[in-house]
Amino acid sequence: MNSNKKDNIYHDVRPLPPSIYKVTALEAAPKLLGQTLVRRTEDGDIRCKIVETESYGGIEDKGSHAYGARRTARTETMFQEGGACYIYLIYGMYHCLNVVTGDKDDPQAVLIRAVEPLTPRDAELMRIYRGKLPAGKPANLSNGPGKLCRALSIDKSLNGCLLNQMDGPLYLEAGADITDLSIVQASRINIPYAEEYAFVPWRFYIQGNPYVSVVNKQAAPFTIPR
Known part of the structure; x- marks a missing residue:
C-alpha cells in the first residue's frame, strides 16, 4: 500500500546508516535502541521505537540458533548479509523478529x-492487530518479542524481508539520537540451555522505559563507544 503522507508529519524519515548492519550483533544491539521499526499494513504505516534488544552472535554463541554453524532451512536467513530480518516461531504460537547483521556466512542476529x-x-492500530489485551498496564501491548509481533502483524511470511529497504512491508528508520538515551545492559532472557552463555550481559534496554519486558536490578549502565 502507499504510505499516507499524514503519517510522516511527526518525524523525519531517514534510513539507518548502512554501517549498523555491517557490525556484529553485539555491537549493533545497543545501537538499535531508539531507532524506529516501521510496519506497512493495509490500514496504514505503524511506527514504533525500539526499546529493548538482545544479541545472538556467531557460531560460538550457545544461545544462538546457529550455534556450531548449524545451517538449516530455519536458520539460513541468519547467514545472509546484514540487513535482512530473521523471523521464527516459538512454542508453536509466538513469532520473534530479529535484525540480521554482519558479514555473509557469519550468523549474527539481534532479537527485538x-x-x-x-x-x-x-x-x-497495534491494539487492533493484537486483539483483546489482558488486563494490566498499557505497555503489555508490545513489551515482549511475541507481543510486538502480534501487535505489528509480523509472521514468518516476512522472513528474509530487507529492513534496509524503505519501500518494503517492514523496515527500519533512524530515530532518536542514541547519545541522549540512558542505556543499560543485563543478561538475556529464558535461555538456560546456553550454559556459560546464558548469563552474558548481551541484552540492552532503555532505562526507565515502561515497555521494557523485564527489568533487571543488576543491570549495568552502558555507553556506546564512539
Whole structure:
C-alpha cells in the first residue's frame, strides 16, 4: 500500500546508516535502541521505537540458533548479509523478529524484545492487530518479542524481508539520537540451555522505559563507544 503522507508529519524519515548492519550483533544491539521499526499494513504505516534488544552472535554463541554453524532451512536467513530480518516461531504460537547483521556466512542476529508505539494512532492500530489485551498496564501491548509481533502483524511470511529497504512491508528508520538515551545492559532472557552463555550481559534496554519486558536490578549502565 502507499504510505499516507499524514503519517510522516511527526518525524523525519531517514534510513539507518548502512554501517549498523555491517557490525556484529553485539555491537549493533545497543545501537538499535531508539531507532524506529516501521510496519506497512493495509490500514496504514505503524511506527514504533525500539526499546529493548538482545544479541545472538556467531557460531560460538550457545544461545544462538546457529550455534556450531548449524545451517538449516530455519536458520539460513541468519547467514545472509546484514540487513535482512530473521523471523521464527516459538512454542508453536509466538513469532520473534530479529535484525540480521554482519558479514555473509557469519550468523549474527539481534532479537527485538520490546517496542513503544510512537503515537496514539500507532498504538490504536497495534491494539487492533493484537486483539483483546489482558488486563494490566498499557505497555503489555508490545513489551515482549511475541507481543510486538502480534501487535505489528509480523509472521514468518516476512522472513528474509530487507529492513534496509524503505519501500518494503517492514523496515527500519533512524530515530532518536542514541547519545541522549540512558542505556543499560543485563543478561538475556529464558535461555538456560546456553550454559556459560546464558548469563552474558548481551541484552540492552532503555532505562526507565515502561515497555521494557523485564527489568533487571543488576543491570549495568552502558555507553556506546564512539
